[in-house]
Amino acid sequence: MKASLDDIYLFMLTVRHGGISAAAKAHSMQRSKISRRIQELEQALGCQLLIRTTRQIELTENGRLFYQYINQPLNDVTQAVSLLENQQHAFSGRLKIAIPAAVVASPVFLDLLDSYSAQFPDVTLDIVHRHESVDLKRENIDLQLLPNVVDVINDDYVQQTLLSSSNRLYCSPKYLESSSLPTTMEELYQHPILSSRYTSALLPDGMNLRLVSEDFGLIKLLTETGRGIALLPIVLFKEQVERGELIPVMHDIFELDIVMTLVYPSRHFIPEKTRAMIELLRNNFSNRYKFS
Structure with a gap:
């Protein structure tokens, strides 16, 4: 045409x-x-x-x-x-993707970016950390990954469920110097909780929520200095757990999953470089895959 x-x-x-x-x-x-x-x-x-x-x-x-x-x-x-x-x-130019920090720092997503760059070396990947739904058309963003607890601002945008991200409770050895490790939900309600905005929306009513932040670095720092028990993505803090810097709390009882959604402006008018990234995400992640 x-x-x-x-x-x-x-x-x-x-x-x-x-x-x-x-x-x-x-x-x-x-x-x-x-x-x-x-x-x-x-x-x-x-x-x-x-x-x-x-x-x-x-x-x-x-x-x-x-x-x-x-x-x-x-x-x-x-x-x-x-x-x-x-x-x-063309498989060239810029591909702009908005992603929460918890996702972009994960090994599985970094492997996906490496795979895309190897296939399409002339495309520049422009990764921005955005924690809220953005107007993709006005901000010239091609794709966005969002937790399902965030409402997409434009109902006309295509939304596709990709994967779930597991979050668990952690504290530090410093915290245990003055507090005992909770073993039941009743005991957990007595402890200060540190959480991201996404996971805080899923916490049971009555939790002693002391801090909500989109900065996982801040949450980690406060946790390490004994300020409370943090709800954190498993994928980001495996090394700290293995080194003993973070201690799992009630790992066999309490775990929250957040479903991640791929958002893009339209099923029509998709540049080939964008379509290739969508297909790569679809092929690598699905509801059966757990981001943990």
Whole structure:
């Protein structure tokens, strides 16, 4: 499917007038026609150009680049079409992924990144630590991994369950200098608990929750200095447990699992480099896999 110059022209008018309705009114056209033709243009180019809201339109990053190129003499417009079409199929450029710190630091995820980089050496992986759901289109983020306790801000985004992350209770030898190790839930309620925001939402009512933080480094430091019992991802602290720096608490009784979800803007307009990462995640992680 080839991009139509008429559709490109309507897209350009829409941007210039600041919206589909304004462009339709200025040129005595039906709003539905302009909207449909722009959708056809997006289908032809294989990427989304506009973010549509009830009051206005915004340009996606691809839309901004495309308008920048087409707002030139006609000779450059054809080049702009080819450029964007090639960009959608190229295994190069930047792939931006938003990931919680607990996931990005895990060995299993680092192995996955190594595998992707080995297959596609011309793609730059841009990893950002985000603990909340973000507007992927406006922030130009291709993929996000989120715990299922976090609500995705846009219901239109694709959401796919991938894996579960196990969390257990730990304390330090320093803590045991002044407190005894709890062995029952009733005893656990008497101890100060340190937790991440995600796991704190799953704790039973009545827990003595003293600290909630998204910084696992801070939680670990407070735990090591005897400030309380921490609920931490198993995968991040195996070495500290093996060295005796952290002591498992009620490991045979208390464990929380958080399901991780892969989020991306649309099933359509997926660049090939993004599709490859999605497939890699699907092939490596599933509901049967436990992130522990």
